Amino acid sequence: MLERLQSLEDRYNKLNELLSDPEIASDPKKLRDYGKEQSDLEDVVMAYREYKQVVSELKDAKEMLQEDLDADMSDMVKAEISELQQRQEVLEEDMKILLLPKDPNDDKNVFMEIRGAAGGDEAALFAGDLYRMYSRYAEGQGWKTEVMEAHTTGVGGYKEIIFMITGKGAYSKLKFENGAHRVQRVPETESGGRIHTSTATVAVLPEAEDVEVEVHEKDIRVDTFASSGPGGQSVNTTMSAVRLTHEPTGIVVSIQDEKSQIKNKEKAMKVLRARIYDKYQQEAQAEYDETRKSAVGTGDRSERIRTYNFPQNRVTDHRIGLTIQKLDQILDGSLDEFIEALIVEEQTKKLDQIGE
Numbered sequence: 001m002l003e004r005l006q007s008l009e010d011r012y013n014k015l016n017e018l019l020s021d022p023e024i025a026s027d028p029k030k031l032r033d034y035g036k037e038q039s040d041l042e043d044v045v046m047a048y049r050e051y052k053q054v055v056s057e058l059k060d061a062k063e064m065l066q067e068d069l070d071a072d073m074s075d076m077v078k079a080e081i082s083e084l085q086q087r088q089e090v091l092e093e094d095m096k097i098l099l100l101p102k103d104p105n106d107d108k109n110v111f112m113e114i115r116g117a118a119g120g121d122e123a124a125l126f127a128g129d130l131y132r133m134y135s136r137y138a139e140g141q142g143w144k145t146e147v148m149e150a151h152t153t154g155v156g157g158y159k160e161i162i163f164m165i166t167g168k169g170a171y172s173k174l175k176f177e178n179g180a181h182r183v184q185r186v187p188e189t190e191s192g193g194r195i196h197t198s199t200a201t202v203a204v205l206p207e208a209e210d211v212e213v214e215v216h217e218k219d220i221r222v223d224t225f226a227s228s229g230p231g232g233q234s235v236n237t238t239m240s241a242v243r244l245t246h247e248p249t250g251i252v253v254s255i256q257d258e259k260s261q262i263k264n265k266e267k268a269m270k271v272l273r274a275r276i277y278d279k280y281q282q283e284a285q286a287e288y289d290e291t292r293k294s295a296v297g298t299g300d301r302s303e304r305i306r307t308y309n310f311p312q313n314r315v316t317d318h319r320i321g322l323t324i325q326k327l328d329q330i331l332d333g334s335l336d337e338f339i340e341a342l343i344v345e346e347q348t349k350k351l352d353q354i355g356e
Contacts, residue, residue, distance in 0.1 A: 004046040012038060012045045020023040058084040066329060071158035101349045105206035111274045112204055115160045119198025126158035126183045127200040129331055131161050136333025143167025148267045149255050171206045176342040178204050178258040179303045180338050185310035195311060208277035215273055221245040224261060243267045320345050
């Protein structure tokens with residue numbers, strides 16, 4: 001491990017030299033690529049440098065202990081050695097995690113798609129609750145949220161809502177939200193006070209760049225139609241809504257959120273590209289990982305991952321068996337406890353696999 005860490009520090013130092021080279025500075029692509037590579041290495045290199053400093057100080061302290069010290073000084077040195085040894089152990093564990101293979105999508109923006117599933121109007125209302133929850137969480141992270149497409153119901157909530165979250169590391173935290181979310185509560189329309197169970201599905205797709213997925217114009221069928229709102233009310237009389245069909249995969253995206261056909265097509269292309277990229281990724285992962293389940297579930301969109309129980313003010317994540325009695329705060333965007341626990345679970349699984 002230490003040899004690998006030293007090679008990463010050497011590369012980090014080389015990148016410092018390259019980024020200060022005037023020739024590189026005048027090449028935007030190289031500057032961006034080298035800058036990103038250096039940023040990706042920074043955490044592990046800083047941890048390694050601190051580790052080397054701790055090891056050096058520990059060596060000096062142990063040598064000092066061999067000298068003729070008075071009792072007070074000897075106790076101080078022993079206390080320092082104990083602290084340094086504890087810090088060394090922490091850094092070793094941190095570096096193991098930092099060296100784990102990184103998901104190449106982790107730093108990307110995401111598209112989230114939430115759909116009301118079983119439960120009719122109540123499922124649509126719950127889809128609206130989930131959208132608000134993720135919007136508030138994104139706001140707390142300093143990320144930007146943009147609605148791409150939304151289909152509301154007469155009672156409120158969404159049959160479907162597609163939105164983009166833009167911010168560094170968005171996918172690394174939100175990728176765990178893939179799956180079916182279940183709510184248990186008494187609907188406002190329920191006069192008998194009975195608890196109903198409804199579900200909404202969440203899909204999280206990393207934004208795909210042009211170089212990552214090849215989409216040819218000849219493979220896309222473009223249809224335009226007039227946008228319409230709830231109850232068939234015309235939003236506008238122009239043919240501004242756009243439907244894109246990627247014929248090789250059969251993936252269809254319809255966007256009518258904007259009044260401009262051009263803007264709707266731009267949004268639809270972003271969503272289409274992300275869905276195609278996700279489809280290819282899912283197929284590759286299924287082929288590679290037929291026998292082994294992920295640390296936090298299969299990623300199957302039909303898999304029930306979490307239950308939100310209103311009468312007991314609790315939320316349970318079924319993948320890791322974590323229950324938190326703060327449903328109101330969680331629906332207000334306080335997702336950190338779940339997300340951090342899921343990240344730790346994923347890291348632990350990866351460490352176990354390396355040890356096998």
